[in-house]
Amino acid sequence: MTASAALQALQARAPFVPDLAIVLGSGLGALADSAEARAGVSIPFTDLPGFPAPTVAGHGGKLVFCEFEGRKVVLQAGRFHFYEGHPMSLVVTPMRLYGRLGAKAVLLTNAAGALNPEFGVGELMALTDHINLFGTNPLIGPNVEPGPRFPDMTAVYDPAFRQRLAACAAGLGQTLRQGVYLGLTGPSYETPAEIRAFRVLGADAVGMSTVPEAIVARHEGMRVAGISCLCNMAAGILPQALTHQEVLEAGAAAAGRFEALVRAFVRDLQL
Template sequence: MPVSAALQTLQARLPFVPELAIVLGSGLGALADSPEAKAGVTIPFTDLPGFPAPTVAGHGGRLVFCTFEDRKVVLQAGRFHFYEGHPMSLVTAPMRIYGRLGVQAVLLTNAAGALNPAFGVGELMALTDHINLFGTNPLIGPNVGPGPRFPDMTALYDPAFRARLQACARDLGQTLREGVYLGLTGPSYETPAEIRAFRGMGADAVGMSTVPEAIVARHEGLRVAGISCLCNMAAGLLPQPLTHQEVLEAGAAAADRFEALVRAFVRGLEL
């Protein structure tokens, strides 16, 4: 998907160049309705050339440019998923746009299934790394400059950002887990056999987003942090079947803790 038309439309309406982008995953979109967001500038996805409306419950489909904890930010309420049939170029288009706008960092959030039996439903997990099982890479094709042809992914999830998240969680009296996120295409949930295999690979949580965005954000030169809301236990760890409604409900239940952590992280953040 060409990014230039959407970028030009945004630049014509922007109140400022944001320093930080925050992508709000399934069930975590309440920040886009915060008082700061309501005082900002909202641009629906459908106002941007080439951007369709999201088709998944819990994804609002808009960009909100606002001052949030004394930072100029863009809140991305919702995202595009590969399983919706979108090309990777659209899934990752917001990251391309943020890089070209001059955004310095991105906080990616998602709803995920917990693979680690020591973790519980409703807990938050800072991403330390990821495993890409999407079967493709968003950088396949001609290299999109100015990013390098072979970008390094050694410390994709910024260690300093992760340390700050942990410090903020301690100050709030929260427990913030850390772990490896494994990304799959979906939309079917995983089988118990797959979950056992993924645990053997070292994954702590599994989901259907984030990985392509993180790769492209790094390629664009953005610093990256990631938080998963562990909204269910992965297949086979509990007897009941998995549902998307369960994910939305768990996200809503964790919303206050999630918002408090994000606010504390942004407040005084050094970029």
């Protein structure tokens, strides 16, 4: 099993048990090159058994163990996507590793398209809930003990964490939206008709990651927070076509605000 071999390799190199894992999505990877990260221990994905090199621009492909705002943290620069052809078991393997290492919580970030017309490009959104339209569930198959066979998903995104994110954003003078994230396989962007349907379902943002990770993180008993960088308006809301370059550019433009929010969230975080 990929997770078992990778866990052994990671345990051999990790300098400590992290309190918190932070997954850095498209265009949000600058934290993995921060001063704290450069002073930490960096482990390329390809050094872990079964982990492939990332294929998507904006995904660095490494784990960085470092002291970050007074916390022992592992920064995950990049992720594995279902649309790359990876099995779902690999997509969620990092969450299994963090849970087995002993991490108490995970902060998942992503680049997303905004469905809510009140939201703007470049704004950040705290995830309140999600809709899984991947067509599968990462927990299908034999149950991975000691997680429950039928885990509760009433509050996937920890309410206390959401309150803290909102308070941190207010303290920084930032606008932090709150909303529901809808997860799809990709890699094609959604059609305008699909976006209209998703708005009826109650989604505020749409993307191609995060949902499987959040499910498995909760199955592992970790608390979860989620932040989307709204890097474009979803198809049909504005007239122009969508491109990944647009996503990367919007993520880069929001990087300073994102980093400030993450630092404030981690500082003095109660776990």
